Amino acid sequence: MTSNTAGGPSRRERMRAETIAEIKASARSQLLQHGPSGISLRAIARDVGVTAAALYRYFDSLDALLMELCCDLYDELIAETRKAMDASPPEAHLERMKAWIWAFREWAVTNRREFELMISFPEDHNAMAMCARAGEAAGLPFDPITAKSMEHAQLCGGELAKFYEETSSQGGGIPPVQLPELSPGLTAELRDRCALFVVGETVPLAWIFSFVSGWVRVFGLVVMEAFGNLPVQEHVDEFYKSQILMMMHDFGIEG
Amino acid sequence: MTSNTAGGPSRRERMRAETIAEIKASARSQLLQHGPSGISLRAIARDVGVTAAALYRYFDSLDALLMELCCDLYDELIAETRKAMDASPPEAHLERMKAWIWAFREWAVTNRREFELMISFPEDHNAMAMCARAGEAAGLPFDPITAKSMEHAQLCGGELAKFYEETSSQGGGIPPVQLPELSPGLTAELRDRCALFVVGETVPLAWIFSFVSGWVRVFGLVVMEAFGNLPVQEHVDEFYKSQILMMMHDFGIEG
DNA sequence: TATTAAAGTGAACACCGTTAGCTAACTAAT
DNA sequence: ATTAGTTAGCTAACGGTGTTCACTTTAATA
The missing domain is CATH 1.10.357.10 (Tetracycline Repressor, domain 2)
Structure with a gap:
């Protein structure tokens, strides 16, 4: 159904990209509010609405x-x-x-x-x-x-x-x-x-x-x-x- | 005995100053090794040979x-x-x-x-x-x-x-x-x-x-x-x- | 539909800064 | 010398952090 016949990014890839963007947006928002050292992985996870561990599917650290x-x-x-x-x-x-x-x-x-x-x-x-x-x-x-x-x-x-x-x-x-x-x-x-x-x-x-x-x-x-x-x-x-x-x-x- | 007749710093004050110097030295050593964000209060305490809470007798934070x-x-x-x-x-x-x-x-x-x-x-x-x-x-x-x-x-x-x-x-x-x-x-x-x-x-x-x-x-x-x-x-x-x-x-x- | 890979969860680990309450030691004054 | 007061240190705890591991759910594929 959602097969990738058009050669474009699959639904999953789109979702993933969207999540990554959301994560980065949250990180930047925290950067703005609390400075570089005030960026917290757990806070990002909370913000995105996901567990902290889940972020490791998107970033190594x-x-x-x-x-x-x-x-x-x-x-x-x-x-x-x-x-x-x-x-x-x-x-x-x-x-x-x-x-x-x-x-x-x-x-x-x-x-x-x-x-x-x-x-x-x-x-x-x-x-x-x-x-x-x-x-x-x-x-x-x-x-x-x-x-x-x-x-x-x-x-x-x-x-x-x-x-x-x-x-x-x-x-x-x-x-x-x-x-x-x-x-x-x-x-x-x-x-x-x-x-x-x-x-x-x-x-x-x-x-x-x-x-x-x-x-x-x-x-x-x-x-x-x-x-x-x-x-x-x-x-x-x-x-x-x-x-x-x-x-x-x-x-x-x-x- | 240890009265402060000479007007100089008391024994306590000398001890205190020495401890403070020791704390700062440890902090600087950690700064050197791990950078500004790698300075840990608990590590300093460990280094000085004291509990983390004890450092609050010397610094507010x-x-x-x-x-x-x-x-x-x-x-x-x-x-x-x-x-x-x-x-x-x-x-x-x-x-x-x-x-x-x-x-x-x-x-x-x-x-x-x-x-x-x-x-x-x-x-x-x-x-x-x-x-x-x-x-x-x-x-x-x-x-x-x-x-x-x-x-x-x-x-x-x-x-x-x-x-x-x-x-x-x-x-x-x-x-x-x-x-x-x-x-x-x-x-x-x-x-x-x-x-x-x-x-x-x-x-x-x-x-x-x-x-x-x-x-x-x-x-x-x-x-x-x-x-x-x-x-x-x-x-x-x-x-x-x-x-x-x-x-x-x-x-x-x-x- | 069965298989398979990805996404997400929850619990745990080892840290962190900070606070509160208690004990021992030392100082100073009676 | 005894007493009162201050100081330094402790333990224990709270809430927070990054990271890992085993497990489950979800979604795409063959």
């Missing part, structure tokens, strides 16, 4: 559930960021990069607890080891959460690469203000590491360096704000804008 | 214990940083500020889990509320942990103020490279907030702005490295040095 939730949150952040970027046309690389920063901040601040879970996860518990093992099993070089984080950074890095391509092809390109002397070792590592972020082509070292510097700065801003450590607390928007301006200055762009 | 531990860790960080700064003479403000950054990083990286506890604390659990209440009770405007964090930042901010004093008194002072236009509101807030950090006198707005920017950058660097998110992972020392160079450039200093 609470940590595994949290990890999946964490990945979902990254997906949400990435989707949100991408949407914000796409509000500007594909050629407006600068605007799209600004949108990336802005969306990142917006999401992290309006979803503080989720963000807290995301950044505290990679090394919390023994989860890192678990992550790493899962990653290796799938043939990936990184644990899934680090991978997601890089996917997120790549949204901005790729845009930078495209921006370089265009500016360099139509008139010399913009020389960055200043690049300190770097050893061949660091130079190589920057290129290697950022081949993953800045997926693009032969962007010059100065750009890569400025990109990494900017990435660190934005990370600092967002984490500080989300964790309540930002010195500025009233005119945060303007402060961000001024920081963006300064970073653009590093790329030799006056905005 | 596990959270209270963690908070005190957190403050101790800040004290350790501050002491270490101060020591590193004092390796340079009092006039070498630039060197002392570099030492501040370097010591901060060093401590955070060699005490990752402690650092993790420290930055995840201010908002974790309901501890923030507890902190705030404790702070208000003591008449302080901030919770003790935020206060410690600011004391730490002040080590660097104060040095910057002294540096400005000297350079401005002996020949015009160094103009920072660039300061974006800031609204009166943000200007005022920067001055207000940083009156706490940069305890000093009439340092110009551009310096305050650059200081806050630098503070954000260093925070980003340290957090990323401690949490394993720093893009650079092999030539970290050199990367830090290059970042410091760039920040000095913001102050108009080539070095």
Whole structure:
């Protein structure tokens, strides 16, 4: 009757997916209310209307559930960021990069607890080891959460690469203000590491360096704000804008 | 016999202090081994050789214990940083500020889990509320942990103020490279907030702005490295040095 | 319809933080 | 020196947690 002639997901699979979604939704609701450490497997079970033991049909452990939730949150952040970027046309690389920063901040601040879970996860518990093992099993070089984080950074890095391509092809390109002397070792590592972020082509070292510097700065801003450590607390928007301006200055762009 | 004629701490008080130290040491050892969420009150009790209930003679709750531990860790960080700064003479403000950054990083990286506890604390659990209440009770405007964090930042901010004093008194002072236009509101807030950090006198707005920017950058660097998110992972020392160079450039200093 | 795999249950285990009431030990004052 | 009061420690218990195991129900399949 319910045979799978259409090739689509069977009734059971649909049910299962629905239950999983329900579980995750409950977990997130608890995350919102009580923070990362306040998520209780038994409370989730109570919420979903099922025994605690039943959840083990869906997740190997609470940590595994949290990890999946964490990945979902990254997906949400990435989707949100991408949407914000796409509000500007594909050629407006600068605007799209600004949108990336802005969306990142917006999401992290309006979803503080989720963000807290995301950044505290990679090394919390023994989860890192678990992550790493899962990653290796799938043939990936990184644990899934680090991978997601890089996917997120790549949204901005790729845009930078495209921006370089265009500016360099139509008139010399913009020389960055200043690049300190770097050893061949660091130079190589920057290129290697950022081949993953800045997926693009032969962007010059100065750009890569400025990109990494900017990435660190934005990370600092967002984490500080989300964790309540930002010195500025009233005119945060303007402060961000001024920081963006300064970073653009590093790329030799006056905005 | 054991009367307190000398005015010093009584035998009981000494014993008590010793026990408290033992408890904290055990807590820290567990922090080191199992991370912030792996600290168990009962395990501490077992370790110290006492019943779990007995610990409540020393701390109101596990959270209270963690908070005190957190403050101790800040004290350790501050002491270490101060020591590193004092390796340079009092006039070498630039060197002392570099030492501040370097010591901060060093401590955070060699005490990752402690650092993790420290930055995840201010908002974790309901501890923030507890902190705030404790702070208000003591008449302080901030919770003790935020206060410690600011004391730490002040080590660097104060040095910057002294540096400005000297350079401005002996020949015009160094103009920072660039300061974006800031609204009166943000200007005022920067001055207000940083009156706490940069305890000093009439340092110009551009310096305050650059200081806050630098503070954000260093925070980003340290957090990323401690949490394993720093893009650079092999030539970290050199990367830090290059970042410091760039920040000095913001102050108009080539070095 | 009989078979088989999945989903769910209930009880148990070993932990956890916290509280209440009691006992022994030590301090301080009479 | 005796007494009163404080402090540190104990045991026992309560309600909570994650996790496992054996068992039953449910639903899809052959």
